[in-house]
Amino acid sequence: MSRPRYILLDRRFRRGGAYILVIGVAMLITVIGMGTLLATRLNGKEASTSTDWEEAGTLAQAAVEHAISYLNAQVAANPTTWRSSFTSYTTGGAYAFTQSMGRGSWSWVVKDQIDGNFSNNYADPFTVYGIATVNQAKRVYSVQVVPGGTPLDVLRCGLQAGGQVTVNSNSPVSLGTGPISSNTKVNTGGIIYGNVETPSQSGSASNVQGTLTVPAAFKPMPSSGLYNLYLAKATAIPWSSVSGGITDQLLSSTTNPYGATNPDGVYSIVIPAGQSFTTSSSRIVGTLLISTNGGTLNFNGPIQWQPNRTDYPALIVNGTNATVNFSGSSTWLSEATVGKDLNGNGTMTDDLQPYFQGVFHIIGSTNSVYPQNNAYFNGLLITDGTVQTSSQTTFISDPNLYANPPIGYGASTLMIVPGSWIWDSPP
Numbered sequence: 001m002s003r004p005r006y007i008l009l010d011r012r013f014r015r016g017g018a019y020i021l022v023i024g025v026a027m028l029i030t031v032i033g034m035g036t037l038l039a040t041r042l043n044g045k046e047a048s049t050s051t052d053w054e055e056a057g058t059l060a061q062a063a064v065e066h067a068i069s070y071l072n073a074q075v076a077a078n079p080t081t082w083r084s085s086f087t088s089y090t091t092g093g094a095y096a097f098t099q100s101m102g103r104g105s106w107s108w109v110v111k112d113q114i115d116g117n118f119s120n121n122y123a124d125p126f127t128v129y130g131i132a133t134v135n136q137a138k139r140v141y142s143v144q145v146v147p148g149g150t151p152l153d154v155l156r157c158g159l160q161a162g163g164q165v166t167v168n169s170n171s172p173v174s175l176g177t178g179p180i181s182s183n184t185k186v187n188t189g190g191i192i193y194g195n196v197e198t199p200s201q202s203g204s205a206s207n208v209q210g211t212l213t214v215p216a217a218f219k220p221m222p223s224s225g226l227y228n229l230y231l232a233k234a235t236a237i238p239w240s241s242v243s244g245g246i247t248d249q250l251l252s253s254t255t256n257p258y259g260a261t262n263p264d265g266v267y268s269i270v271i272p273a274g275q276s277f278t279t280s281s282s283r284i285v286g287t288l289l290i291s292t293n294g295g296t297l298n299f300n301g302p303i304q305w306q307p308n309r310t311d312y313p314a315l316i317v318n319g320t321n322a323t324v325n326f327s328g329s330s331t332w333l334s335e336a337t338v339g340k341d342l343n344g345n346g347t348m349t350d351d352l353q354p355y356f357q358g359v360f361h362i363i364g365s366t367n368s369v370y371p372q373n374n375a376y377f378n379g380l381l382i383t384d385g386t387v388q389t390s391s392q393t394t395f396i397s398d399p400n401l402y403a404n405p406p407i408g409y410g411a412s413t414l415m416i417v418p419g420s421w422i423w424d425s426p427p
Helices: 005-077 226-231 399-403
Strands: 097-101 104-111 126-134 137-151 159-161 165-167 173-175 180-182 186-188 201-203 245-247 266-270 276-285 287-293 296-306 315-320 323-327 355-363 368-372 375-383 386-389 393-396 410-416
Touching: 005 097, 005 104, 005 126, 005 137, 005 410, 137 399, 159 386, 165 180, 180 186, 226 287, 226 315, 226 355, 276 287, 323 355, 323 375, 368 375, 368 393, 375 386
Parallel strands: 159 180, 159 375, 165 186, 165 386, 173 393, 186 201, 245 276, 266 287, 276 296, 287 315, 296 323, 296 355, 315 355, 323 368, 355 375, 368 386, 375 393
Antiparallel strands: 097 104, 104 126, 126 137, 137 410
């Protein structure tokens, strides 16, 4: 007896379905296997790329460290000519130094961002870039570098000018151990209770109550690039906020009546061309950066001013054809009059001695500086331009400035500016 036809068909369908199922499972396993293999390859490539990236970072740091060591060796061997062996890097130019290491290589370059000329001013700060590649990974590290080590000779002085210093007959000047100094001439028309160092002298030599050194050696001046160096650390105070001046205020690392505070107490103000800026009856514990062209700056006592950090200057003015007046006061700075707790002791009954303490640096040979009216400097007033005293003025040099120069006011060795290490873009 023959089997029913539908039973035979059912068995065939079952066998075909099983075969399809087996094929499907096999294909699924194959796809999963290929996916796993691809994922493994991708993970391996990603791990390799990550390793390349980390190694390139290590090599970039090594490049910077080698550069500082190498350059300091050059400074020690040839202190007055070492910069002539290097040029400020421009995009596409040759690297100053290249070395293979591990699975990659590193290079470094120097860049003068003041004027693009690396050898024209040995006091200019500059940037070192460390550049490293490992396979396709490329990393760049940069630091800012300034002259350090031996202090500039000007830090011995109470007053140093690139131009002429004129002491008028009605303006005796009191000094500490440091001299009044000029790289041009000192006119001793008034009595100077201290030493004078200058290439040329006019007026009565007997007015110098200390030692008169003529001719004296030229003193290298700090770099004009220091303004930009500290500007990079500054918090800007808008001109519209100060309304032409700072009066009856405390400005410090923790107090800024014009906006955000700066942890180092560094603030910058750009004065519109030809405008005046006056500071009076205030206490400043910080570094003020002022840019002016053709303007007039009045620092009228009573003012108590000192930097927030001893390794920073108190003031840097950068400009042309500016008039800068420093006036003292016969009265002390009164918290009751100002209406503020200026020294942070919780009272408003103190009277604070007015003085200008630290380095007050006026950049620009066309600027004129006028200390007057019992202005009292404990540190250094330095200018590329001229100085003229018109009444009693006191300059007391601070030996601590020479022993521990502010950043950028040294020579003979190179130092990295603290906090300037950054991951960077290729120069």
